[in-house]
Amino acid sequence: MEISVGHTPDSDDAFMFYGMFTGKVPSPDFKVNHVIEDIEKLNRKATDPELDVTAVSVHACAYIPGYTILRSGGSFGIGYGPIVTAREQKSIDELKKCKIAIPGKMTSAFLLLQLMIGKFDFVEMNFSEIPEAVRTGKVDAGLVIHETQLSYAQEGNVKILDVGEWWDKTTDGLPVPLGINVMRTDLGMDTIVKFDKYLQSSIEFGLKNFDDALEYAMQYARGKKRDLIEKFVKMYVNQVTVNMGDPGEKSIRKLFEMAKEKKLVPDFQISIATK
Known part of the structure; x- marks a missing residue:
């Protein structure tokens, strides 16, 4: 077949x-x-x-x-997952007022972040473009997936939230x-x-x-x-x-x-x- x-x-x-x-x-x-x-x-x-x-x-x-x-x-993810990055540290309350770049409205990362912080202002873009958009100030923060979960520091950004850690604690350790x-x-x-x-x-x-x-x-x-x-x-x-x-x-x-x-x-x- x-x-x-x-x-x-x-x-x-x-x-x-x-x-x-x-x-x-x-x-x-x-x-x-x-x-x-x-x-x-x-x-x-x-x-x-x-x-x-x-x-x-x-x-x-x-x-x-x-x-x-x-x-x-x-x-x-086993206790880890997508993360939110920015140029500098922000509280969750500050983040809720930010424009956040997301890798697509149908991604699990987007749904998980909504569950974590509620609805927020966002702009869709290809996941590979998000770190640079954050670094240059095109957006206030970025929801990153794939290997950019590991390379954000090299790209000049800092980690604000780990959505995977939140899920792990919220669900008593479900993947x-x-x-x-x-x-x-x-x-x-x-x-x-x-x-x-x-x-x-x-x-x-x-x-x-x-x-x-x-x-x-x-x-x-x-x-x-x-x-x-x-x-x-x-x-x-x-x-x-x-x-x-x-x-x-x-x-x-x-x-x-x-x-x-x-x-x-x-x-x-x-x-x-x-x-």
Whole structure:
């Protein structure tokens, strides 16, 4: 079966798909054509199902009823997650009055920050442009994701908030639900479960062949040094990535329970692949 798979130009995604896309982990069931797009573009593309499988933000699941969440391939922070940066320290009360750059309205980072501080004034921009916009004063603060969670000091900014730390304390240690992979529900649960296991095998292969998989992922390093990319990959390709298990599933359900209470997402039912 030939299927289209969308993923981001990010090193952690590339690491996960290394075995699959290089053919080192073959499948008798699937021939994969991969499409690379920024996460917010993939989020928006998923609202009108175009790809068979795609990476999306967990937040986007509120708007993509045609997809089922896979149990493997998720990006979950373990006590850490997106952060807010600025040129100088600010209190939360000061931050609420700021214009904050966000990496997209459908990103999980945006939903989590709304849950943390309430609604705020924001401007959308590509995540890679946010650190410079903060440094130059184009915006008052920036909500940063991906490896810029680690490189903000090199970019001349300071950390104000860690949304992941807040989630960890608020939920008694549930993993921070950020990104996941989804598959078109109309392909049927048997096919979904088969692909889910195929992706899990690719992730496990990458972890067993870490140096080779990291070298492959470096093509998406965006000029960042190898040691920083290695740290980032180890943060977001973890045991919950291999299989979300009960903790990952609980964290996704908790996110939407909290968001529905505050009317930040519509009322909907999520679909998660069977175990």
